[in-house]
Amino acid sequence: MKVLAIYGSPRKDGNSAKMMEAALSEFPPEAEIHRIFLADKNFAPCCAERHCLELGYCDVEDDMQEIYKELFWAEVIIFATSSQFGDVTADLKALMERTWPIRGKLKNKIGGYVVSARRYAESTLNTLHAFMLRHKMILGNSGAVAYTVTENGGLENDGLAIKDSRKTGKRLVELYNLIYNK
Numbered sequence: 001m002k003v004l005a006i007y008g009s010p011r012k013d014g015n016s017a018k019m020m021e022a023a024l025s026e027f028p029p030e031a032e033i034h035r036i037f038l039a040d041k042n043f044a045p046c047c048a049e050r051h052c053l054e055l056g057y058c059d060v061e062d063d064m065q066e067i068y069k070e071l072f073w074a075e076v077i078i079f080a081t082s083s084q085f086g087d088v089t090a091d092l093k094a095l096m097e098r099t100w101p102i103r104g105k106l107k108n109k110i111g112g113y114v115v116s117a118r119r120y121a122e123s124t125l126n127t128l129h130a131f132m133l134r135h136k137m138i139l140g141n142s143g144a145v146a147y148t149v150t151e152n153g154g155l156e157n158d159g160l161a162i163k164d165s166r167k168t169g170k171r172l173v174e175l176y177n178l179i180y181n182k
């Protein structure tokens with residue numbers, strides 16, 4: 001089982017990262033888990049010059065090249081993001097834009113997400129859903145959302161945050177086993 005965990009928050013040990021770890025804790029020991037912290041990566045949003053239309057791939061030489069390889073490798077892709085200005089983080093949105101040239105290549109990969117927010121996360125969820133559906137990924141479930149959680153902490157105040165993160169992991173494993181006949 002090839003699992004790619006993409007951490008979108010600038011805070012590598014923040015709330016959404018903790019939720020991601022809870023989701024990953026449900027995967028069996030044989031699962032191969034690759035982690036990408038976008039905060040460590042250097043890549044730009046889409047330049048919209050449309051070179052990719054002729055080339056069939058994105059030729060912008062930055063860390064997205066390594067991320068493309070990981071996206072192709074994965075069978076299960078999980079996103080963690082904080083809600084920032086009501087949406088996914090800028091890094092995660094940039095990654096999403098840069099997947100435009102690989103439309104069709106993420107088809108049938110299993111997808112899930114965990115989101116931490118202080119209060120407003122509706123558009124964050126819409127963006128994640130739209131991304132996965134546009135790529136014809138298989139959206140595992142409704143994901144996990146933590147509310148009333150700030151940079152000062154508070155995950156423990158939302159009794160469902162970690163519980164739902166685990167449920168998300170569990171559901172992705174269940175779906176994997178169903179699809180791959182395990």
Ligand SMILES: Cc1cc2nc3c(=O)[nH]c(=O)nc-3n(C[C@H](O)[C@H](O)[C@H](O)COP(=O)(O)O)c2cc1C
Nearest residue numbers: 014015016082083084085086117118119120150151
């Ligand atoms: C620049 C910025 C913008 C934010 N905007 C929102 C927002 O629109 N809605 C919200 O619910 N929380 C917002 N927050 C709060 C974070 O989503 C919240 O603290 C989250 O739990 C942080 O997760 P992390 O520890 O994984 O980074 C914002 C935080 C930052 C730094």
